[in-house]
Amino acid sequence: MSHYSLTEGLYLYLTPAGAYYAVSSMDKDKPRQFLKNILLQQQTPSLNLETLHSLTEYDDEQKCLELLHHCQKLGWVQGIESAKQYPAGALEDILPDLLGGISENGKVLLADKEGFYLVSIGFPHEVAEELSALSAEIATVHDRRSGLLRNNMGLGSNAWAVVDVFGNSHVGFWPLFIGQNRFVIAISGIPHFNQPDFVSLVWTLSIRYADKSS
Numbered sequence: 001m002s003h004y005s006l007t008e009g010l011y012l013y014l015t016p017a018g019a020y021y022a023v024s025s026m027d028k029d030k031p032r033q034f035l036k037n038i039l040l041q042q043q044t045p046s047l048n049l050e051t052l053h054s055l056t057e058y059d060d061e062q063k064c065l066e067l068l069h070h071c072q073k074l075g076w077v078q079g080i081e082s083a084k085q086y087p088a089g090a091l092e093d094i095l096p097d098l099l100g101g102i103s104e105n106g107k108v109l110l111a112d113k114e115g116f117y118l119v120s121i122g123f124p125h126e127v128a129e130e131l132s133a134l135s136a137e138i139a140t141v142h143d144r145r146s147g148l149l150r151n152n153m154g155l156g157s158n159a160w161a162v163v164d165v166f167g168n169s170h171v172g173f174w175p176l177f178i179g180q181n182r183f184v185i186a187i188s189g190i191p192h193f194n195q196p197d198f199v200s201l202v203w204t205l206s207i208r209y210a211d212k213s214s
Contacts, residue, residue, distance in 0.1 A: 004065040010079035011044040012051070016194045018076030019202040023176045025158060031071050033057065038077070039206035044084045087204045094204055095119040099185070101197030107188035111135045113181065122188070135173050135184040176202065179210040 014022065014035060022035035037055045038045065045051045052064040071077045087094050099108045100121055107122035115136030120128035138160050161172040172191060176183040183205065185191075192198075 003062075004069050006047055006049065006052075006065070007079060008047070010047040010081060011083045012038055012047050012055070013044045013078055013080045013084060014038055014199055014203075015075055015078050016196070016198045017074075018071065019199045020193055021076055023178055023202055023206070024174075026177045030056070030067060031074075031076070034067055034071060035076060036206070036210065039203050040210055042086050042207060044080065046083075047079055086207050087200050091118070091204070091208070095201070096121055098197045098201040098204065101195050102185075102192045102201070103187050103189070104192055105189045109186050111184045111186065113139065113183070118183075131171070131186045132184075135186055138173055139175065139182065139184070176205065178202075178205050181205075181209045 018035050019039070022032055022039060025032070034056050037057070045055065049061060049064065052068060053059065053061075056064045056067050058064045058067065068077070087098070095110060096119055099110060099119055100106065102108065103121065105122070109117045109120040109123055109128050109131060111117045111132035113136060115133040117128050117132040123131065142158060142160065159172060159174045161169040163169055169190065170188065172187050174185045174187070174191070174193075176185065
């Protein structure tokens with residue numbers, strides 16, 4: 001059996017890839033639940049065994065460390081030297097800056113599952129309304145055909161895009177599953193999810209909307 005040891009004095013923080021994995025699907029597995037539990041903390045948790053038992057929901061020390069190692073190996077978690085607080089404040093003040101950081105050309109919106117946008121940047125109001133409604137319709141189609149996409153074709157992604165002749169995305173739709181809520185990020189052009197702002201965005205939405213019993 002492999003044995004692991006913790007580096008003391010660090011704090012657990014998700015990478016952009018880890019934040020995306022945590023909320024990109026409704027599927028439940030131990031790594032995803034571990035990442036979601038980290039996102040429910042208002043401050044980055046200290047890296048110690050007591051905290052790991054709580055976050056991994058394992059009583060066995062070895063299983064805790066193995067799950068942490070698995071997520072670290074996949075680039076989903078990292079250890080940072082200083083604690084971070086989640087972005088507090090009114091959503092209408094926080095979200096525009098966080099969303100703007102993940103858009104290459106400054107056109108991005110966040111919609112809810114009903115097809116209404118919470119925040120829109122760069123899109124005219126009428127366009128934002130139509131894109132938000134489209135995101136809800138795409139979700140309905142995806143749910144109806146998920147068996148084909150996942151089981152027959154092996155496509156686990158829930159994201160959709162309108163592409164050009166070369167396969168480049170003109171507009172993409174990426175769902176974020178947080179608690180019982182389904183949000184969609186619609187972005188014109190190439191997304192930049194590999195940014196600290198994306199982690200902060202997912203963290204902010206998780207604190208406010210995640211069902212802590214899920």
